[in-house]
Amino acid sequence: MELQAVVMAAGGGSRMMDLTYSIPKPLLPIGNKPLIWYPLSLLERVGFEEVIVITTKEAQKEVQKLLLTETKLKPDIVCVQEDADMGTADALRHIQQKIKTDVLVVSCDLITDAALHEVVDLFRVHNATLSMLMSKAHEFTETVPGQKGKKKAGEQRDFVGVDDSGKRLLFMANEADLDEDLVIRKSIMRRHPRMHIKTGLVDAHLYCLKRSVIDFLAENKSISSIRGELVPCLVRKQFSKFSSLQKNKEEPNQNMKKKDANTNSENHIASADDDLLELALNRSCWNDHRGDMCGAYHGGKLRCYVHIMEEGMCYRVNTLAAYIEANRLASKLFEEPAIHPSAVISERSVVGSDSIIGTYCQIAEKASVKRSTIGASTTIKEKAKITNSIIMNGVTIEEGCNIQGSVICSHATICRGADIKYCLVGNSQRVELAPRTTEEIVPLPFTDPALIYASF
Amino acid sequence: MAAAAEAKELNDNSDETDSKKNEILRARNDGMELSKEEKQRLRKEKKQQKKNKKDDKGQPDNGMGKKDKKPLTAPSAQVTTQVQQPVVTQKALSASPVSEAPAPVDRPAKSKAELRAERRARQEADRASKQAKKGESAAQPSVGKTKAPPNELQPVVKRLPEHIQADDPEVVKKLAKKLEKQQIPVRLDYGYKVSLFSHLHQYSRKAPLTQQMSIPSTVIHPSIVRLGLQYSQGIVAGSNARSIALLHAFKQVIRDYSTPPNEELSRDLVNKLKPYISFLNQCRPLSASMGNAIKFIKKEISNIPSQCKEEEAKSRLQASIDNYIEVKINLAAEAITKFAIEKISNDDVILVYGCSSLVNHILCDAFKKERKFRVVVVDSRPRLEGREALRRLVKMGIHCTYVLISAVSYILPEVSKVFLGAHALLANGYVMSRVGTSQIALVAKAYNVPVLVCCETYKFCERVQTDSFVSNELDDPDELTVTRNGRTQLKHWQSFHMLGLLNLVYDVTPPDFVDLVITELGMIPCTSVPVVLRVKNVDQ
Numbered sequence: 001m002e003l004q005a006v007v008m009a010a011g012g013g014s015r016m017m018d019l020t021y022s023i024p025k026p027l028l029p030i031g032n033k034p035l036i037w038y039p040l041s042l043l044e045r046v047g048f049e050e051v052i053v054i055t056t057k058e059a060q061k062e063v064q065k066l067l068l069t070e071t072k073l074k075p076d077i078v079c080v081q082e083d084a085d086m087g088t089a090d091a092l093r094h095i096q097q098k099i100k101t102d103v104l105v106v107s108c109d110l111i112t113d114a115a116l117h118e119v120v121d122l123f124r125v126h127n128a129t130l131s132m133l134m135s136k137a138h139e140f141t142e143t144v145p146g147q148k149g150k151k152k153a154g155e156q157r158d159f160v161g162v163d164d165s166g167k168r169l170l171f172m173a174n175e176a177d178l179d180e181d182l183v184i185r186k187s188i189m190r191r192h193p194r195m196h197i198k199t200g201l202v203d204a205h206l207y208c209l210k211r212s213v214i215d216f217l218a219e220n221k222s223i224s225s226i227r228g229e230l231v232p233c234l235v236r237k238q239f240s241k242f243s244s245l246q247k248n249k250e251e252p253n254q255n256m257k258k259k260d261a262n263t264n265s266e267n268h269i270a271s272a273d274d275d276l277l278e279l280a281l282n283r284s285c286w287n288d289h290r291g292d293m294c295g296a297y298h299g300g301k302l303r304c305y306v307h308i309m310e311e312g313m314c315y316r317v318n319t320l321a322a323y324i325e326a327n328r329l330a331s332k333l334f335e336e337p338a339i340h341p342s343a344v345i346s347e348r349s350v351v352g353s354d355s356i357i358g359t360y361c362q363i364a365e366k367a368s369v370k371r372s373t374i375g376a377s378t379t380i381k382e383k384a385k386i387t388n389s390i391i392m393n394g395v396t397i398e399e400g401c402n403i404q405g406s407v408i409c410s411h412a413t414i415c416r417g418a419d420i421k422y423c424l425v426g427n428s429q430r431v432e433l434a435p436r437t438t439e440e441i442v443p444l445p446f447t448d449p450a451l452i453y454a455s456f
Numbered sequence: 457m458a459a460a461a462e463a464k465e466l467n468d469n470s471d472e473t474d475s476k477k478n479e480i481l482r483a484r485n486d487g488m489e490l491s492k493e494e495k496q497r498l499r500k501e502k503k504q505q506k507k508n509k510k511d512d513k514g515q516p517d518n519g520m521g522k523k524d525k526k527p528l529t530a531p532s533a534q535v536t537t538q539v540q541q542p543v544v545t546q547k548a549l550s551a552s553p554v555s556e557a558p559a560p561v562d563r564p565a566k567s568k569a570e571l572r573a574e575r576r577a578r579q580e581a582d583r584a585s586k587q588a589k590k591g592e593s594a595a596q597p598s599v600g601k602t603k604a605p606p607n608e609l610q611p612v613v614k615r616l617p618e619h620i621q622a623d624d625p626e627v628v629k630k631l632a633k634k635l636e637k638q639q640i641p642v643r644l645d646y647g648y649k650v651s652l653f654s655h656l657h658q659y660s661r662k663a664p665l666t667q668q669m670s671i672p673s674t675v676i677h678p679s680i681v682r683l684g685l686q687y688s689q690g691i692v693a694g695s696n697a698r699s700i701a702l703l704h705a706f707k708q709v710i711r712d713y714s715t716p717p718n719e720e721l722s723r724d725l726v727n728k729l730k731p732y733i734s735f736l737n738q739c740r741p742l743s744a745s746m747g748n749a750i751k752f753i754k755k756e757i758s759n760i761p762s763q764c765k766e767e768e769a770k771s772r773l774q775a776s777i778d779n780y781i782e783v784k785i786n787l788a789a790e791a792i793t794k795f796a797i798e799k800i801s802n803d804d805v806i807l808v809y810g811c812s813s814l815v816n817h818i819l820c821d822a823f824k825k826e827r828k829f830r831v832v833v834v835d836s837r838p839r840l841e842g843r844e845a846l847r848r849l850v851k852m853g854i855h856c857t858y859v860l861i862s863a864v865s866y867i868l869p870e871v872s873k874v875f876l877g878a879h880a881l882l883a884n885g886y887v888m889s890r891v892g893t894s895q896i897a898l899v900a901k902a903y904n905v906p907v908l909v910c911c912e913t914y915k916f917c918e919r920v921q922t923d924s925f926v927s928n929e930l931d932d933p934d935e936l937t938v939t940r941n942g943r944t945q946l947k948h949w950q951s952f953h954m955l956g957l958l959n960l961v962y963d964v965t966p967p968d969f970v971d972l973v974i975t976e977l978g979m980i981p982c983t984s985v986p987v988v989l990r991v992k993n994v995d996q
Contacts (some may be wrong), residue, residue: 002678003671047670104671117666124682125689276704276781284697285811285841286690293851 001101003120003208005048008088009036009055009063009108010080016320022409022427024059026108028323029375029392031330032340032358035317036063038111038333040071046116050074052098054091055108057081087224093217103214105226107205111326112314113333114204122167122305123208126288126297127277130234130304131208132169134160134201135314140321142328142388143405145424157199162306164194168288169304171195172235174228187239191298192289203227204314231304238302320424324407327373327390331356358393375410498761502722504575508582620927623654635738638731639675641668643738647933650956657741658930664688665739679708680732684739693841695879695915696785696813699745702736703777706753710773714766721769722760729754741929744880744888744917752780788912789814791976793821796875796910799974804829805872807900809861810890811841811848812877814910819875820852830855832871834864836892838935838959861892868903876965878911883989884920885967885982887911891960894924897969906971909982913975916989924963933957 013020019028026036036053043051051073055063060079067075078095080086086094092105104120114133123131159182161171170188188195205227213234223229287296297303313333315326331338331354338353343361345351350368358376363369367384375393380386384401391397391408398416406420411428414420418431425431621627622645632642646660664685666673673681683705686692692701706729713728715721733750736742742750756776760769796818800806806829808815819831831854835842842858849856859867874896880888887893887909900907921927936957937946949955967982977988 002673002681005672047674048672049674115667116671117664117669120671121664121666121685124678125685125691127682276700276707279781280692280697280701280704282697283694283700283813284692285694285813285844286692287844287847290843290847293847 003048003102003104004099005043005051005104005106006092006095006099007036007039007043007051007053007106007108008091008205009053009059010086010091011088011108013109013318015318016323018424018426019320019323019407019409024056024062026055026059027062028317029373030111030317030323030326031334031356031373032375033330033334034062034066035111036108037066037070038330039106039108040067040073041334042110042112042116043106044071044073048073050076052076052078052095054078054080054095087228088226089217089223089230092214092226093221096214096218099211099214102211103209105205105207105209107316109317110204110206110315111317111330111333112204112206112309113312114206114309114314116206118307119206120208122307126303126305128208128303128305129210129213130169130231132231132304132306133204133206133309133314134306135204135309135312137200137202138325140325142321142324143422144321144324145406145422158201158203159197159199160201160306161188161195161197162308163192163289164196165288166196166308167305168192169235169306170238171197172232174232177232185239191239191292191294193291198308201308202314202316204309205316207231234302235304238300238304320407324390328371330373381416495761499759502758504578505582508579508586621655622649622657635734638734640731640735640738641665647950648953648956649930650958652925653928653930653958653960656928656930659688659932660934661689661932662934665735676732676735677705677709677712679705680735684736687736687740690839693839694811694813695743695745695877696912698743699749699914700781700785702746703749703753703781707774707777710770710777713770720762721764721766722758722762725757726754729757744919745915747917748914749780753777784912784914788914788976789817792910792912792974793818795974795979796908797822797825797827799873799908799972799979800827800829802828805832805870806830807832807834807864807868807871807874807896807905808845809834809842809874809876809893809896810836810839811845812910814912815875815877816845816848818910819849819854823852823854830857832857832859832867834859834861834867834892834896836861836890838931839890841890861895864896865899865903868899868905871900871903871905874900874905874907876907876909876970878909878915879962880915880917880919881909881911881973881982881985882921882964883916883918883986884922885970885985886921887965887967887970887973887982888917888921888962889965891924891963894963894965894969897965901969907969908972908974909965909970910974913977913988913992916985916992918989921964922966924960928963929961931959931961933959935959 009024009026011025013025013028027034029035030038040051049072051067053063053067053075055077057079060077064075064077067073067077076098078091078098080091080094088105088107092099092103102123112133112135114135116133119131119133122128156175159171159173159175159178160169161184162168163170170192171184173182182197184195207226213230217223217230223233281296284296289298313329315322315329317323317326338355339345339351339357340359340361342359343357343363345357345361345363346365346367348365349363350370351357351363352370352372354371355369356373357363357369358374358378360377361374361380362378363374363380364382364384366382367380368386369380370387372386372389372391374380374386374391375395377393378391378395378397380397381399381401383399384397384403386397386401386403388405389403389408390406391403392410392412394411395408396413397403397408398414398418400417401414402419402421403414404420405422406424408414408420408425409427409429412425413430414425415430415432420431635642643657643659643665644663645658646663647658649656649658665688666681666685669676669681676684683692683701686701687698692698709729709732710725713721713725715724729750733742736746753773756773760772764772792814800822804827806819808819808831822829831849833842833846833849833856835846835858837860846856846858857867876887876889876893876896878887878889882888887897889909897907919927933949934957936959937944937949946957949957970982973980973982973985975988980988
């Protein structure tokens, strides 16, 4: 087996708590499919047959059901405690025993139509330790409920340095980790005099990691996040003097236990074979750079590569804005008809072609649905107008409502005549007639007045 | 009775050409008759079974080795059969059934006639059972099917191997069917091909074969997928490097292999390797050295006795692969270096072309042995491999000059010798090497500069070629476009339908331009290559 797929679905969705307080993030509906369906279908399309899903106890049942019904993947679901505050690297350490080969880590909030073979080919061809996917960031144009004015550039930027070919990853740092200056080591500049530093990139959180990285994680327990700590650490290690993950690879004395005997012999085999590979590369007339006296890869054993997508869709649904944007474009990713056949749509209603209607919906007469996603079992009564909105499952929208640019969570009820613009209505909430509510977030069941910031 | 039979045998043998050989072998055999007999019998039985399979296709029973016929092996395979025919018919005359591996050995116990009768009976029985099977099922093993048409016409028409007929739709269809059976995707040709070379495949580096395969590759072993990618992207380039990398990948395949129940390792492993070889061929056409390495491995695998345990068989194979690399590549390089250094004198100016691992090794060793010389490195686009050779030589401390091939006639008056590497040496003495080599040899001849070709014997190939058109390789045409100052002039070359970009990889140099070939067997003239080939075959 060449690669094992691991889907990280235990994250809390900390940047969109309003949505995720009631529904676990992997089950958030996007185009009426749960969020985790998208990376799983990507893996299935590409040819994976098995997948390890790391998720919380809450979401486990749903995820299992989903895996068994909607995909043909053979699931292996690992539960972690929700409050354990596990980072992605901690999760990998948790499943160390299950991982026997190189691993492909995907986050559950990735929606993309990227050609995965580009990332994996870089990983294979250069015998890389890490290979990841990034994409040019798109501006989100839709107005986000609950936000006043334009989005500030408060999101910390990532600085990504690549070499001339655009494939080798030389430098990776987040603005938060840097004090005032961007510091680039001389050893990097000596080897790669031309470096391109990019800031407008979105990290797709799709990583191909070598098996030895998992062992490295097991030894260094302080690393808890792949994105925040492991990747920058590996990128830095490329140019450090001891550029190998295991310092004591050749010492057989260390692992005298029976359990490790097999891996030990594998190491020996691997190192003997590596000699042959070295011999082949030495005889080859290829070099990845030119201008200095060094051989291919400057003799370094640790290499990190990145594939930057120029075109195509790549979204990480970890903020409200991304969630809304993803809902717009999700219909492009699957071939099911936008309007589910079981929905009951009355004749005199207007349903736009870019809307997605879920199962068992009921849309009454003279209702109008444009550019929206309607969840399963939703009832929309007469003369309701829904534009640019996301309605989740089991919502009841009474007559004459006007909903624009909003997100209505599951089982909410919007009473008649309500006029809602750019709001987010929480789970099972009820919106009464009274005021015109604009740019509001109707709060959680345990009402916290501080959360209501209306602007009239 | 036994004595009479033996006497008859002796009489038969005395009329034949290899009687002396038989006597020697019998003397050797006397001490170890029984066990060797059994081994030989087993081997012969296996070969009988394989031959019987081919007999059904109406092949002449001239005792040809099975491996030479399979079209999946090196492109030289088909032509091999042609050239070997005269050699083999001679052997057939001596009435010994075995053509390869052990030299024809007579069994002293049974008489020849009895053996022949036994064999015929067995063949009849097998043929009858095969006919019955044929009647039952229409589908036959793919190898049989694709082998049938070329083999039928073998004695009459010389045909090119399948994959060098890219413009013949039938051949393309046949190839596609074969690949489909092996579950390998077909790589599509890219761009407009110049008409003289339209029979060759032209692939794009940006469209790797892995695009159409599942990502955790299940059909093809991961190390073979990696190797294929490295070939197609040019990371492993150069005849020696490709062979070593291929053998390394095969070692990993063998290590991860486990015999399925009711199968023999010697047969099953060879069948497992076939789709891998097709895959590698799709990524980049196999080189002559790779073809010879594959032939060697297949032979080693089929020679594993059936009672050998799996672990022992695997370790034996690994050891034999290591031995092959050590002897044929490393030690050969040492031997060639020793011979070549004799030819390098002080104050020589040596011209090299491109990056040949062997020539670089020779020059570095000569420098270490304190010879005083300087080197002129000639380079050509689009690969610009000379830069890598330049780097390695300068790193050693050798004084180098670097020119492009367009300046070769300017620089040649200064040069005292030309050292060239080879991709393969053909059976008629032609040298197949990187495109541009024949030009260098031509200009050197015009200036009366000696041209020495360095080549290991495992790159000798039974193919015969007199021009660079019939069998060549086309690289990605986009590699010819150059980007300077952010502008690529030929960026839209595909939109001009009368414009074709031709990126040839190899060319052949006639033996008149080559003064000496340095191999590990010694320094031979170019025309002695067929002799070496013949000697090699007899040895095996």
